[in-house]
Amino acid sequence: MASAIPIMPPPGTATAAGEETNASSSSTNAWQKSTATGPTKTTVSSTTPKPVSLTNSNKTRTCRNIVIHGFCKYEGKGCEFNHDVGKPATSVPSPEISKAKLHVNSPIFKPSNLSSGSVKAESINAPEFVPKHSQVDSNSAAGGAFQDNRPMVQSFVSPMQNSLMGSMSNLAGNFSQFGMGDMSMGGPMSGNYYGEGSVNNYYYQASGAMLHQPLQYHLYNTPLPHVSNLLPHQKTIHGFFISDTLREELHKKNEMVLQTVNAQDYGLPEDLHEYHSLYPLDLTQEKSTEVFGYQSSVYKCMCSEDGKTYALRRIEGFRLTNEVAMQTIEGWRRIKHANIVSIREAFTSKAFGDHSLIFVYDYHPCSKTLYDVHFGPQAQLASQVVVGAPKTTDHVIPERTLWSYLIQLTSALKKIHSAGLAARLIDPTKILVTGKNRVRMNCCGIMDMLTFDTAPNIAHLQQDDILNLGQLMMTLACKSLTATHNISKSIDYIAQTYTQEMKNMILFLMSQPVPMKTVDQIISMLGPRIMQEINEVQTANDVLESDLGRELENGRLTRLMIKFGFINERPEFDMDPAWSETGDRYIIKLFRDYVFHQVDEAGLPVLDVAHVLTCLNKLDAGVDEKIVLMSRDELSCLIVSYREIKACIDSAFRDLSKSK
Numbered sequence: 001m002a003s004a005i006p007i008m009p010p011p012g013t014a015t016a017a018g019e020e021t022n023a024s025s026s027s028t029n030a031w032q033k034s035t036a037t038g039p040t041k042t043t044v045s046s047t048t049p050k051p052v053s054l055t056n057s058n059k060t061r062t063c064r065n066i067v068i069h070g071f072c073k074y075e076g077k078g079c080e081f082n083h084d085v086g087k088p089a090t091s092v093p094s095p096e097i098s099k100a101k102l103h104v105n106s107p108i109f110k111p112s113n114l115s116s117g118s119v120k121a122e123s124i125n126a127p128e129f130v131p132k133h134s135q136v137d138s139n140s141a142a143g144g145a146f147q148d149n150r151p152m153v154q155s156f157v158s159p160m161q162n163s164l165m166g167s168m169s170n171l172a173g174n175f176s177q178f179g180m181g182d183m184s185m186g187g188p189m190s191g192n193y194y195g196e197g198s199v200n201n202y203y204y205q206a207s208g209a210m211l212h213q214p215l216q217y218h219l220y221n222t223p224l225p226h227v228s229n230l231l232p233h234q235k236t237i238h239g240f241f242i243s244d245t246l247r248e249e250l251h252k253k254n255e256m257v258l259q260t261v262n263a264q265d266y267g268l269p270e271d272l273h274e275y276h277s278l279y280p281l282d283l284t285q286e287k288s289t290e291v292f293g294y295q296s297s298v299y300k301c302m303c304s305e306d307g308k309t310y311a312l313r314r315i316e317g318f319r320l321t322n323e324v325a326m327q328t329i330e331g332w333r334r335i336k337h338a339n340i341v342s343i344r345e346a347f348t349s350k351a352f353g354d355h356s357l358i359f360v361y362d363y364h365p366c367s368k369t370l371y372d373v374h375f376g377p378q379a380q381l382a383s384q385v386v387v388g389a390p391k392t393t394d395h396v397i398p399e400r401t402l403w404s405y406l407i408q409l410t411s412a413l414k415k416i417h418s419a420g421l422a423a424r425l426i427d428p429t430k431i432l433v434t435g436k437n438r439v440r441m442n443c444c445g446i447m448d449m450l451t452f453d454t455a456p457n458i459a460h461l462q463q464d465d466i467l468n469l470g471q472l473m474m475t476l477a478c479k480s481l482t483a484t485h486n487i488s489k490s491i492d493y494i495a496q497t498y499t500q501e502m503k504n505m506i507l508f509l510m511s512q513p514v515p516m517k518t519v520d521q522i523i524s525m526l527g528p529r530i531m532q533e534i535n536e537v538q539t540a541n542d543v544l545e546s547d548l549g550r551e552l553e554n555g556r557l558t559r560l561m562i563k564f565g566f567i568n569e570r571p572e573f574d575m576d577p578a579w580s581e582t583g584d585r586y587i588i589k590l591f592r593d594y595v596f597h598q599v600d601e602a603g604l605p606v607l608d609v610a611h612v613l614t615c616l617n618k619l620d621a622g623v624d625e626k627i628v629l630m631s632r633d634e635l636s637c638l639i640v641s642y643r644e645i646k647a648c649i650d651s652a653f654r655d656l657s658k659s660k
């Protein structure tokens with residue numbers, strides 16, 4: 001890694017904050033000496049080194065030495081600064097450099113001449129970049145006033161070119177300046193690097209053919225237009241993370257998966273077949289026998305084979321007399337559907353002290369039954385609805401929700417009937433709600449095993465499924481568990497409350513089969529509603545994908561932070577000159593201060609997340625933008641690009657791995 005050379009700008013010319021440096025000064029004394037690593041050239045010269053005023057950390061400081069670190073070679077003329085911080089200036093000014101306008105913020109993009117191993121293949125042969133704005137605000141270039149309490153910041157966007165970020169690729173061309181108000185980092189990015197010109201201005205070949213644009217990994221996705229009313233280049237701080245509601249929901253689910261109880265306290269076996277850590281999901285003392293004809297219990301458990309969590313359904317006191325009945329589960333095991341809780345296996349057990357039949361299903365944390373959601377104690381409190389009650393809108397289930405339930409359950413039935421099976425349990429207590437309006441048929445296959453000896457007629461059972469679906473819809477539409485006791489009154493209520501379509505659909509489902517009703521008939525009646533459902537599902541999917549995109553970026557930054565943590569402040573290398581506080585490691589340390597330890601005019605810590613994210617993203621991308629790093633004693637400054645800092649970090653991390 002090339003080191004740095006101090007440069008003293010002549011009086012009245014440049015500041016490290018990015019003002020233009022007068023390269024044509026004739027004085028070349030101390031700045032023109034060659035170095036141990038070979039002659040170098042610089043455009044800046046001075047006879048009398050004078051303090052340079054810099055603004056960093058919102059705090060004006062005076063700096064004796066400004067060091068440009070690892071500047072790239074220019075036109076093959078060896079403009080490479082390679083001296084350490086604080087050492088006397090020894091480089092030779094090069095007139096060529098003056099053409100490049102030696103600013104903090106002026107990128108000299110000549111990748112073909114770069115000797116650095118960190119140069120990306122994509123940038124080779126790229127033409128010189130001449131920034132549109134060469135004058136840069138000194139405050140911003142130096143890191144200026146970073147504290148910005150305004151909730152809204154502007155984000156820097158650019159095309160994503162790998163497949164993972166494919167969905168964001170439509171942002172291409174929608175590049176935006178990384179303004180961030182006062183938090184501008186200066187440099188090429190703040191000079192509307194991408195904003196005004198098209199990509200073509202920057203990345204093109206002499207032949208005119210477009211080059212692949214280098215992958216920019218430092219970018220956050222923009223909010224979806226229908227999710228946010230912000231402009232594409234604007235973001236609130238929340239825009240960097242997934243939504244609070246989703247985070248909370250996911251946390252609760254994770255927490256639920258890890259819940260345990262002392263098995264003995266609940267009279268549960270420690271192990272059951274290959275399952276352990278049983279956790280009762282149904283704590284009601286009085287078990288109903290209404291649905292299965294037997295009492296049943298549900299437990300969450302862990303599988304020692306695959307480490308996953310499952311839901312065990314125990315049918316209590318059932319003695320399986322015919323082993324062949326176990327085979328009925330095979331047909332159900334093959335069914336994989338988004339609206340059916342998948343079954344894994346079934347077995348008998350005496351571990352509970354009786355003859356129990358155990359069914360193992362996928363576990364959906366924090367799910368409730370349709371009954372709990374619409375008829376449970378909380379739902380009852382919210383509405384005291386009876387059939388024939390005056391029509392109000394605050395207690396009825398929205399029609400959109402009813403259609404969504406119907407579409408999902410019809411889809412599940414289609415799958416089941418196509419497999420030559422019948423659901424047999426379309427009951428509010430046996431339909432799980434696993435997300436917002438997301439339903440899944442539960443307990444599939446249990447009735448087949450419990451009634452194996454009676455050899456039921458599948459065609460009749462399938463007709464019953466459609467009838468039961470109609471009854472369920474009527475129960476939900478009237479929000480009354482006794483709605484089916486008085487069908488004509490319930491239909492009247494539905495006609496008053498919902499559309500004619502809904503009434504007709506429920507009537508069809510509950511009508512006598514003449515000669516047979518099929519799921520396909522229901523599907524054709526649902527036609528337009530299915531289109532609407534697809535649209536809503538895809539919109540919800542977009543939102544989740546957008547959330548995922550944000551976390552993707554944060555995951556990347558976490559890895560960067562971990563690297564930082566490994567490198568910075570290693571006590572075992574305190575006395576090691578190879579790991580000293582000069583050179584690469586020194587730059588990393590100063591960069592750490594620049595990112596995290598900024599202070600305001602009053603010397604108070606600046607806690608600006610947006611600044612941290614900006615810096616880390618630019619670092620991870622290794623952009624050519626330059627920043628000024630200042631030593632803690634405020635005597636030296638380094639002008640260094642993110643690309644160079646990134647190379648320092650990579651090399652320091654490599655050294656660490658080697659030292660193992």
Ligand SMILES: Nc1ncnc2c1ncn2[C@@H]1O[C@H](COP(=O)(O)OP(=O)(O)OP(=O)(O)O)[C@@H](O)[C@H]1O
Nearest residue numbers: 281282288291298311361362363364367368369429
């Ligand atoms: N596969 C599963 N994943 C997660 N939770 C489940 C699963 N199956 C059932 N549960 C939960 O277990 C609890 C009890 O389920 P169960 O089917 O016994 O409902 P119930 O209303 O108690 O019915 P019953 O009166 O027949 O016992 C419910 O809260 C349900 O959400």
